[in-house]
Amino acid sequence: MSNPQFSFRQTSFNGPSLLHNRREQVRRATVKAQLQQLKQTGRYDCFKLGWHPTYDEEYQWPVPKSLFWDSDIAKWIEGACYFLSDEYDVEIDAAIRELVGDIRAAQQDDGYLNVYFTVVAPKDRWSNIRDMHELYNAGHLIEAAIAHREYYHNDLLMEPIQRYVQLLNTLFGPAKEQRHAYPGHPEIELALLRLYKATGNHDAYTLARYFIEERGNPVGQDGLLYFDWEEKQRGDSHWLRPNHYPEAGSHWYNQAHLPILQQDSVEGHAVRAMYLLTAVADLVSLDKVGLKPLPENQRWLATLHRLWNNMVDKKMYVTGGIGAVKQWEGFGPDYFLPQGTDEGGCYAETCASIGVMMLAERLLEIELDSRYADVMELCLYNGVMTAMDLGGTAFTYVNQLASSDKDKSVRSSWFEVSCCPPNLMRLFGGLGGYLWDYGSEEGEAFVNVHLYTTAKLEFDAGEGVITLQQTSDWPWEGTVRFELRAPPSLDTTVRLRVPKWAKGRFRLEPPCDLAKIDKTGYLALPASYTKEHPVFVLHIGGVEPRFVMPHPYTNQNTLTLARGPLVYCVEDIDNPWVEDYFKNVAISPTATVTERHREFQGHRYVELQARGSTRSLGAWQPKEEGSSPGADVVPLGHDESTTDLVFIPYYLRANRGGRGQMRTGLIRETTSCC
């Protein structure tokens, strides 16, 4: 059991596939393009601790524009190290070495390490842990150090980071003289737990656990919630607050309104929620014997279940996007999932869907269950992959389900707060780690295959090396060929996920009487089978167009085309007649959908075609302006004229020009007897 950031090294994408191609593009183009951005924007040199004009610029209080620069550098180092494992690159290597040198030199005597609070506001250190991201930046530095040590096999970055962690461990904790604090933006918790796993630093484990357990304590510091206490220390008015706090004291914005164990629903900033719960899952994962969490951890696991279910069932878009509300970049009320800004909201930040993948992967480590892997795959192929163009150099931060005049479907090469682009980069770097879990013990080994593609797993199973090669044109087709090589002395069970959308349709060649989908949602191939048939082929049924719909309580009476794990959308480039962002395009669930294999600049994909119609606005078409808020009921329906519609995978949007008009869910054609 280990996180994908470690385990991806056991996986090689060794043949063409959608995932391989996208990952290759990141390696070829994204890493260096982002390095250029870091250099152009001043980030690259920030650890040299010179002054930068940005520090003088106006900003959205209280967050200066450079506040996240440490984390941008850290995420780039982390991701770059992952890709260097694939292929050495002298420019990238040199950049990492320079940055590491800068970071080492930037560390203060007491171990403190943060650009803004060293160069610009040294007196304000730790004065606003709620908003100022010191611990968030520290977390990303820790993750960078782990990746750096893994690749370079030296402690040049790890050493200063460990000193910083030592400082944090002195500053924060339960003792009287320590701050009973926890980060406004969770991240460091999961980083500390990874550090513990990588280095055995038990202080890191203790600190992470403290941050998690203390969070939301209403009387944690001098009888106050920590964030309220520090506000008083600063002498801030309770009514002074950042723009993303809808009202004073909205501690739910950063999941501190209640101790985590008492939270019944997932609330607030979506990325923060995901990073936090990922760390909680790591905690559960660490405190178990075999597959069972320890008794005290059952409550944490129950909390994870509760919040996961609330999120997936009531607060997630059909693309795997989360966060309907722009103001706090997070969750609205249950079932509040409008498709776009003009319909009431839709944020679906890239980092948030990456966070869902992280959480899902951690939950899969705790308990194999295809529902986690289904959602993980949904996020990967849609909410996440849609955030980067084919060239790997242009991104979206927000991934709406429908664009509008105010928020067109367009990309940028960088952002002022640029968390998403390097997050994509490091995700693709460690992507192999999301494909499968594996392990061995006492003569038995297992591989649980979560994601299908073309890739090879190779791991040391104690009694020898196990390799599992999977070969597939997934997600375009449902056939996956496996070839297992394992020491004969090992009994190797292979479990294969059958996605829910396959509705139980699968075929195994050669057949296996003992194999059936168990309660995990996986097809378990017993060792007897894999020994006899080291080469076998899985055919997942149902990789064909289907319509999906959101929960009726969302008030979204829409249909979205999907095919396998892919969600589809319409764009104006293929449907150039559109003028209203497809707001009035209706489609019937019985529409005939045809497939066409297409290629764009070498990128293969399956286009879908179907006929739609134009929703009739009925009484509103001839209605006199300003005469009444409603209208007498009219038959529902649509114009007789039908419209040919071309659909492309949602991840492919905003790649081929056009006017930025895009929509996933189309109005469902209905008939009413009136």
Added chain:
Amino acid sequence: MSNPQFSFRQTSFNGPSLLHNRREQVRRATVKAQLQQLKQTGRYDCFKLGWHPTYDEEYQWPVPKSLFWDSDIAKWIEGACYFLSDEYDVEIDAAIRELVGDIRAAQQDDGYLNVYFTVVAPKDRWSNIRDMHELYNAGHLIEAAIAHREYYHNDLLMEPIQRYVQLLNTLFGPAKEQRHAYPGHPEIELALLRLYKATGNHDAYTLARYFIEERGNPVGQDGLLYFDWEEKQRGDSHWLRPNHYPEAGSHWYNQAHLPILQQDSVEGHAVRAMYLLTAVADLVSLDKVGLKPLPENQRWLATLHRLWNNMVDKKMYVTGGIGAVKQWEGFGPDYFLPQGTDEGGCYAETCASIGVMMLAERLLEIELDSRYADVMELCLYNGVMTAMDLGGTAFTYVNQLASSDKDKSVRSSWFEVSCCPPNLMRLFGGLGGYLWDYGSEEGEAFVNVHLYTTAKLEFDAGEGVITLQQTSDWPWEGTVRFELRAPPSLDTTVRLRVPKWAKGRFRLEPPCDLAKIDKTGYLALPASYTKEHPVFVLHIGGVEPRFVMPHPYTNQNTLTLARGPLVYCVEDIDNPWVEDYFKNVAISPTATVTERHREFQGHRYVELQARGSTRSLGAWQPKEEGSSPGADVVPLGHDESTTDLVFIPYYLRANRGGRGQMRTGLIRETTSCC
């Protein structure tokens, strides 16, 4: 032409009708019940300028709990004076006299008159015109003074108020030494224009016009928007803001983001918007010759049209409620009209619908158009009337279209910020003024009848008195009998509104060949007809149950039962099986709806009955928790089992006990061929 607050004295409700009965209940119960509330809460004595424990209580910064007390007193005096005209009451008279004495004594030497800024924070006068409601309170005091003078025929209240207005006129205006300010909460503009009309005080007119024209000037004070300037003067951080400001500098919250003439859509706090536009309409009304606004006023009129249309077509509920967003008690984006808190919002404040009535009435004075009267009637019978119980002593502030666990359909006898109850009281006091417009000139007279009920109009037409008696059981039936008495020398035209929901169906007895519905939407009966037939009967067709629907862009696929001007709802008291706030009750537009005349505690109403069904949640019913955000498409539909539903008028909700479960729009039964 005069505002209803003056003209209602020409109207008597002289027979039973829904309006008469509701108004009588206010006279009998509400006026004294609210007097009791004023006394119990400390408001009654506040102008005595003693200390009250409330002044020491914590409050939602920056608005102390007592900030609106002046206006509560003022609105009560205003409303009470209206009802005293009906029937003298010694207790009410004594209270008004005492309050007026207190107000006179409370006035400062310079004319200043405000409780909070005299007793609690005298140093802070005029330091926060954006939030602190000094001008709003002043406006209501002006309205009280006008009503007081009308009833008492003395200047005991008018005199100090005129002195206060003189002070305001010195403080605010375009001169260099004056503040270039305007109120955060508009109200005083319409009050000043009424004062001008009542007393001829031209300074009041000038000041109102200045407030309106200066509003939103981006460089009004020292190169800054006034609200930004005063923030700087206070030394406030730009990031210090009241809870209802979604972000720093949300000047659209109080309609100051742009000069009014440049505003394209109605934004922000709904009550503020309505009070402001009512004053703009008054301005246009004053600056016209005959029926034509002066050329410079055409731009103001165009602005009124633009904002009215935006509001009615895109931001108004089918009940006449406005304001979907609770945080700023105001408008969301176009077509954002969820039915309840649990679906994303619904505020529909009582005062806002009263404001729509005021605006509609002013627009009717400028240009006769039945669309204004239709909306005015809709608000009166639904969004407004639903806010008071049958006893006249319990109220709602927020009038959601569907209740939920968080916001049940229940009433309170008073509120901490209690603008709505006395606003209802004074609205019912002056209700007669909303029924009709009338006038006479050079041998011609007219009466434009906007609302039907049983009432008598009597006015001096120069050459004699005209009376028009209308008798009807409206809104339960569509027949209205008219009896006109006019001096034979006068040619009297009577125009009768034919509501849009009647779809042109009407019958006049005796018939009139010349009478047809003209472009105003009114049926004009020429003088030749009214002379020959001083008694005539109008039968408005279509007073029968019908289904209405909101605009498709609202994503509310719902049907609402209506009958005449009344919107209907379902409540748990009649449908006791309900457990889910009727969230899953569907109804077909072809459902047979039957009527039943009912009575509850002497209150007659028409109940409707129809069969509904239970919406099927399809794939979600057996769905595994946390497995995916959407589901493969399933046939739309509903359980075969049907449900008998009982509907009552929306205004009648929350009167007969029950569990507070209520809904207006039910899911529309649809079939889909899948």
